[in-house]
Amino acid sequence: MDDHFIKPGYPHDHHVCLADAMATAKAVCSERGTRLTEMRRRVLELIWGGHQAVKAYDLLEMLSEPDRKVRPPTVYRALQFLLENGLIHRIESLNAYVGCRVPLSHHISQFLICNRCATVIEMAGEDIASMVTREAENHGFLIDSQTVEVHGVCAPCTGPQT
Amino acid sequence: MDDHFIKPGYPHDHHVCLADAMATAKAVCSERGTRLTEMRRRVLELIWGGHQAVKAYDLLEMLSEPDRKVRPPTVYRALQFLLENGLIHRIESLNAYVGCRVPLSHHISQFLICNRCATVIEMAGEDIASMVTREAENHGFLIDSQTVEVHGVCAPCTGPQT
DNA sequence: GACCTGCATGTAATAATATAACATAACATG
DNA sequence: CATGTTATGTTATATTATTACATGCAGGTC
Numbered sequence: 072m073d074d075h076f077i078k079p080g081y082p083h084d085h086h087v088c089l090a091d092a093m094a095t096a097k098a099v100c101s102e103r104g105t106r107l108t109e110m111r112r113r114v115l116e117l118i119w120g121g122h123q124a125v126k127a128y129d130l131l132e133m134l135s136e137p138d139r140k141v142r143p144p145t146v147y148r149a150l151q152f153l154l155e156n157g158l159i160h161r162i163e164s165l166n167a168y169v170g171c172r173v174p175l176s177h178h179i180s181q182f183l184i185c186n187r188c189a190t191v192i193e194m195a196g197e198d199i200a201s202m203v204t205r206e207a208e209n210h211g212f213l214i215d216s217q218t219v220e221v222h223g224v225c226a227p228c229t230g231p232q233t
Numbered sequence: 234m235d236d237h238f239i240k241p242g243y244p245h246d247h248h249v250c251l252a253d254a255m256a257t258a259k260a261v262c263s264e265r266g267t268r269l270t271e272m273r274r275r276v277l278e279l280i281w282g283g284h285q286a287v288k289a290y291d292l293l294e295m296l297s298e299p300d301r302k303v304r305p306p307t308v309y310r311a312l313q314f315l316l317e318n319g320l321i322h323r324i325e326s327l328n329a330y331v332g333c334r335v336p337l338s339h340h341i342s343q344f345l346i347c348n349r350c351a352t353v354i355e356m357a358g359e360d361i362a363s364m365v366t367r368e369a370e371n372h373g374f375l376i377d378s379q380t381v382e383v384h385g386v387c388a389p390c391t392g393p394q395t
Numbered sequence: 396g397a398c399c400t401g402c403a404t405g406t407a408a409t410a411a412t413a414t415a416a417c418a419t420a421a422c423a424t425g
Numbered sequence: 426c427a428t429g430t431t432a433t434g435t436t437a438t439a440t441t442a443t444t445a446c447a448t449g450c451a452g453g454t455c
Contacts, residue, residue, distance in 0.1 A: 078372075106451090108403070127441065142406065147442065152403095163325035164380065166412095166441060183374045196368050199361065203383060206358050210240075211388030212345045218326065218382045221365060226373030268422090270432070289412070307433065309413065314432095328412065328441095 079122030080190040080225045092119045092170050096158050105156060114149040115170070118159055123189040124167030162191060164220045169193075178216035185225035192225065241284030242352040242387045254281045254332050258320050267318060272296075276311040277332070280321055285351040286329030324353060326382045331355075340378035347387035354387065 077083045096115055100107040107115075117133050118125050127146050134141040150168055153159040157177030159168050162184065169191045171177060181194040199219060207214050239245045258277055262269040269277075279295050280287050289308050296303040312330055315321040319339030321330050324346065331353045333339060343356040361381060369376050 106402085110404075142404095143442065144406085144444090145404065148404075163382070181368075183369055183372055185374075186377060192372060192374070194368055194372070196364070199364050199368060202358070202361050202364060203381060206343075206356055206361060207345055207383055207385065210345055210354060210356070211391065212347075212354070212383070212385055213387075213391055214383055214385040215348060216384045219365060219379065220325070220382075221369055221374070221376055221379040223369065223374055223376040223378070225375075229373065229375055268431080270421095272433075304433095304435065305413065306415090306435085310433075 078226075079192050080185065080188060080227045085121065088122075088170075089116065089119045092158075096156075099156055099158065103156065105152070110145065111149045111152050114146065115153055115158060118153075118168055119170045122169070122191060124162045124165050124169040124184075124191050126165075126167045130168075160193070162220065163218065164222065180217075181219040181221075183221050183223065183225065185228055186222055187224055187228040190225055194219075240388075241354050242347065242350060242389045247283065250284075250332075251278065251281045254320075258318075261318060261320065265318065267314070272307065273311045273314055276308065277315055277320060280315075280330055281332045284331070284353060286324045286327050286331040286346075286353050288327075288329045292330075322355070324382065325380065326384065342379075343381040343383075345383050345385065345387065347390055348384055349386055349390040352387055356381075 077088060093112070093116065096107055096112075113134060114130055117130055127143070127150060130146050130150075131141055131143060134146065150159070150161075153168075154161060154177075158171055160171050160177070160180050160182070161168055162182060165184065169182075172193045173195060179200050181196050181199060183192040183194060185191075196219075200217065203217050203219075204214060207217075239250060255274070255278065258269055258274075275296060276292055279292055289305070289312060292308050292312075293303055293305060296308065312321070312323075315330075316323060316339075320333055322333050322339070322342050322344070323330055324344060327346065331344075334355045335357060341362050343358050343361060345354040345356060347353075358381075362379065365379050365381075366376060369379075
């Protein structure tokens with residue numbers, strides 16, 4: 072299998088994902104004139120610690136020191152910033168946050184969520200998105216945002232065969 | 234427009250929806266040998282009070298009397314029962330619950346959610362569902378359940394024209 | 396540099412959503 | 426009616442998120 076396309080859930084050199092994500096974030100913010108502050112950078116980095124969705128209060132813990140506790144608003148504000156800038160997604164069915172691979176059209180989200188290993192795979196199903204749009208139009212519905220969340224078992228978790 | 238197909242969001246004779254839903258629920262439970270108890274029936278009825286999603290704690294309030302307070306577990310248990318029997322859906326992006334129009338395949342949910350009037354329209358997009366399934370299969374992903382939640386503005390809320 | 400301004404973060408309190416654990420009641424059935 | 430099962434009641438608490446107000450810090454302007 073081509074190494075170039077990373078499949079979350081399979082072993083891979085994750086620090087490439089992380090580095091990529093951070094570089095992209097920097098670029099996006101600089102282009103938009105928004106500030107990727109230390110706190111926001113740390114939160115994004117923690118979320119990109121893997122391909123699992125991360126919970127706000129887990130971030131809180133990870134950010135806190137015994138002496139220096141971080142409080143919820145701090146984390147939620149960083150999350151809001153990252154969401155607004157399309158750098159992360161919220162997985163509604165998990166109340167958790169995951170790094171975005173395509174920080175452009177962030178009102179379209181499509182996820183495969185593994186119930187075993189919790190890995191979240193972001194799909195870029197143009198065809199699904201446009202079919203959803205068409206269906207909505209048939210109802211005279213004006214779309215703001217669309218989300219697809221699929222739960223199940225990812226390929227590595229079903230075993231090598233199948 | 235044909236009166237026979239009710240469009241949530243448009244004026245209609247809602248007690249037909251309600252009556253339908255309750256009759257279906259009764260049938261489903263009787264067929265499955267599960268019990269539609271008084272509490273479950275009341276919760277379902279409240280949820281079917283309209284085509285908006287209803288929050289658990291709003292149900293709590295509606296069920297409580299000044300003297301006789303209903304507690305969270307009671308409501309959440311009723312909700313769980315109704316979910317398990319495919320009589321309601323949970324709207325993840327709202328933390329709220331809405332009546333199900335198709336109490337069969339309840340691990341496929343597709344909703345149009347109006348940001349203005351909060352009406353939830355359940356779609357039955359076979360084509361969307363199968364495209365999602367196909368896309369998941371391409372990733373070697375084994376589906377348990379799939380959810381589509383689309384936010385935007387429903388037809389009546391965009392005005393009569395458009 | 397001194398000063399302002401605006402954005403970012405800190406802090407305290409609390410709201411909103413949901414579950415665990417155990418006690419009691421209602422129901423079905425031999 | 427005794428018994429096991431399912432449903433509900435009750436208390437406490439866990440989890441997720443926001444409001445409101447105080448403080449700090451980065452960048453521009455004089």
